[in-house]
Amino acid sequence: MHSSSSLSEEQREAAVALFELGWGYKSVATKLGVSKKAANGLYDRWRVRGGTTLLAKPTKRKFSLEFKLMVVQRFLAGETKVALAQEFQLSSPNLIKAWVSKYRSEGEEGLRPKPKGRPKALTEAPARPVSELERLRRENERLRAEVAFLGKVQALRGKERR
Numbered sequence: 001m002h003s004s005s006s007l008s009e010e011q012r013e014a015a016v017a018l019f020e021l022g023w024g025y026k027s028v029a030t031k032l033g034v035s036k037k038a039a040n041g042l043y044d045r046w047r048v049r050g051g052t053t054l055l056a057k058p059t060k061r062k063f064s065l066e067f068k069l070m071v072v073q074r075f076l077a078g079e080t081k082v083a084l085a086q087e088f089q090l091s092s093p094n095l096i097k098a099w100v101s102k103y104r105s106e107g108e109e110g111l112r113p114k115p116k117g118r119p120k121a122l123t124e125a126p127a128r129p130v131s132e133l134e135r136l137r138r139e140n141e142r143l144r145a146e147v148a149f150l151g152k153v154q155a156l157r158g159k160e161r162r
Helices: 009-020 025-032 036-054 065-076 081-087 093-111 132-161
Strands: none
Touching (some): 025 036, 036 093
């Protein structure tokens, strides 16, 4: 299920059994001796997915900008996260919460799918060979900047000593 969950497999199973008997997340947290936050997260998922809460989903779904925007707008219009998560078979109402937060801070741009991983290196024209003279000029420029920087550092240290 959730590898980052603070609840053990047995605790999750016991919590779901108690939810199905009509217990709330606070009562379950007290009964099992677990945090209310962890029990509430599991309770939210249980309200959306019912008895299948403990089953891991086979793949991670990707959602289009239009889909996310529609769900966020319906939430902002007054529908509940749980009802929307059930209707669209989302894994958790927290997904909607994250989308709304992104939408409020970044607008539509925050909901756009982002490419995964490191950005690819820009493919520029192959670098032309640098002449010896050009290489020496660049090195000379770098060394001048370094000397100027060190001179300023030395001057500042001199002012501190006075």
